[in-house]
Amino acid sequence: MKKYLLSILCGILLLPGCNYLDMVPEKDIETVESLFEQRTKVELWWKGLYAELNNIFADFRVNTAYLGADEFVTCQALHSSTLYNLDGLKIADGLQMSQNPYGSIWYRMYVVIRNCNIFLENVDHTYNMSEEDRNWWKADVKAVKAYVYFELVRRYGPICLVPQNMPVDLDVKEYQLPRQPVDSCFKEIINLLDEAMKYVPMHSQRLSNYGHTFCLEALYALKAKVLLYAASPLFNGNAFYADFKNKNGELLFNSSYDRNKWLLAAEAADKAAAICASGDREMFSGQSTKKTKLLNKMYDLETSMFSRFNNQEYLLEWKYVDFRFHDFTLPRLMGDDKNFETNSLGCLSPSMKMVEMYYTEHGLPIDADNTWSYANRYKLGAESSQLYEDVIPLNTTVVNLHLRREPRFYAHIAGDRMYWQRGTNTLWDNYNLLVEAHKNEKPWGTQSDFIVSNTWQNISGYWLKKHLFSWYTTQSYSTNLQGNETVAIIRLAEVFLMQAEAWNEYLEQPDSRVYDPLDKVRERAGIPPVREAWKTYSNNPAKVDSKIGMREIIRQEYNVEFAFEGHRYWNLRRWLIAHQTMNEKQYGWNILGTSFQAFYNNENGPIVVWSKNKFVAPRDYFDPLDAEEILISGMVQNPGWEMILDLQL
Secondary structure (H helix, E strand, O other): OHHHHHHHHHHHOOOOOOOOOOOOOOOHHHHHHHHHOOHHHHHHHHHHHHHHHHHHHHOOOOOOOOOOOOOOOOOOHOOOOOOOHHHHHHHHHOOOOOOOOOOOOHHHHHHHHHHHHHHHHHHHHHHOOOOOHHHHHHHHHHHHHHHHHHHHHHHHOOOOOOOOOOOOOOOOHHOOOOOHHHHHHHHHHHHHHHHHOOOOOHHHHOHHHHHHOHHHHHHHHHHHHHHHHOOOOOOOOOHHHHOOOOOOOOOOOOOOOOOHHHHHHHHHHHHHHHHHHOOOOOOOOOOOOOOHHHHHHHHHHHHHHOOOOOOOOEEEEOOOOOOOOOHHOOOOOOOOOOOOOOOOOOOEHHHHHHHHHHHHHHOOOOOOOOOOOOOOOOOOOOOOOHOOOOOOOOOOOEEHHHEEHHHHHHHHEOOOOOOOEOOOOOOOOOOOOOOOOOOOOOOOOOOOOOOOOOOOOOOOOOOOOOOOOOOOOOOHHHOOOOOOOOOOOOOEHHHHHHHHHHHHHHHHOOOOOHHHHHHHHHHHHOOOHHHHHHHHEEHHHHHHHOOOHHHHHHHHHHHOOOOOHHHHHHHHHHHOOHHHHOOOEEEEEEOOOOHHHHHOHHOOEEEEEEOOOOOOOOOOHHOOOOOHHHHHOOOOOOOOHHHHHHHHO
């Protein structure tokens, strides 16, 4: 019985605000013993691990990565809302704190680790279970534990490793586990994944009722991602943390750059791509019969983001539980009875930075395409080509920034004088809603005479279409969803980009190992191969020939392909460039303008709509541990947060 009590204590003692004397009554301990004798109850325990992952990582209110970067702009009402408590917005504004940190998952994740250990220590006693199933379930839980460790490491850096739950009769000080060097943390994650790979099945071999679990493709992809992080500047030769030590003087970061870490990541990504290919995982493409090539490609891109554990390019996915993007991004469209959605706020908008991040039709940055006038991007123009039918109103005044862009731009972004495909095209209802965003242009434009702090407003003049699905009407959008949709944690496209990035960083000069996987992502996006695009249409054709040039190209491809999926938040950190980009002002159009000239600021460019973004280096590269946790556990605090702790105490 003692071992069960101790197994529970180990995780608890690492957590803030918990009393060391919080013991579990013996009757409950006996319940744990009996529970693990019964397969059905063990299965419920197993599924419960995933329930917590869903609650944290599939809820953009809780997962700060979705809103903690510079991809979105929104009104003051949402920033200050106590109803929704979007911690990511507060982090983006530099309001993080060590007392009750925003977006903290430390406590909850160590509860999951504790429960993983309880499972692994007791499932061998379960009756009515084949050895094959037992090995699979144990392997899957090891994968869960590895994933949780990874999420902790990229948030906090060095963490406490808990290989097994600890005996209860130890001295209290022995429960005060030290943080481990980041290299040791990554090694433990990889060891767990390698152990899990022995028994976790391929996606095609899983039973349908276990779709929420890890598949072999996901394990290989996650391993590549872990090694990619280990090789990235944040963890590989980072001078910011050269003196970060435990209280005993143990260095927690290796400040020496190790190029070979990129080779390990590249080889792991290659293996992940190979196992995905053997499992018939592929990019979603060519599935629609729209009337133009562009509309077909937009539909492919839209559909690639929809899954109920059945998307062929979703390698790892968690189920949506509560609030989703559409509650905040779907336009409200008040006054339009056919499209008005009462549950939509319509106030979370793509930033101008992201609008300009997307490529031209040739797959190039808008300042690199010699066929596209970057200097005139804020001037007014028009589109006449039938290639853009039902995407841009033809022969109508449109800002040049919205013209001749890549398919992902039109699939993900809706702006003034662009079409929004909603519902089904019939003789009675046109599925194209024209966005008319000037003031008093119902139902899109604001009806207010000024921007107010207590009203849900779209403050940039853009709406996000990504994570929304055009086959559902705008009206009653929420009720159209079945409630079992999932969010992608790792998509196949990420495996390809990991290949490209890791090989580019390892090699002295890029070759096919860099270009080919990158081109797989670009092909599905409907843009030319990278070398063809840069050699044919760019003002810098030699850029694709160098490591530095390809580094910039690959990073922008990440930003575009995974826009609004929570990737940019982490990438800016692991690339160690967040302090260079996250302090910039956010721009948009003049939503109070009643004419083209006024809305587009007399063609002088966008105006500042938010200026509170703040990122302090090195402090903000890692979240702080709760100040109370530091006091209880005796651990060292992350650099940059110690002074704040001293002031608070």
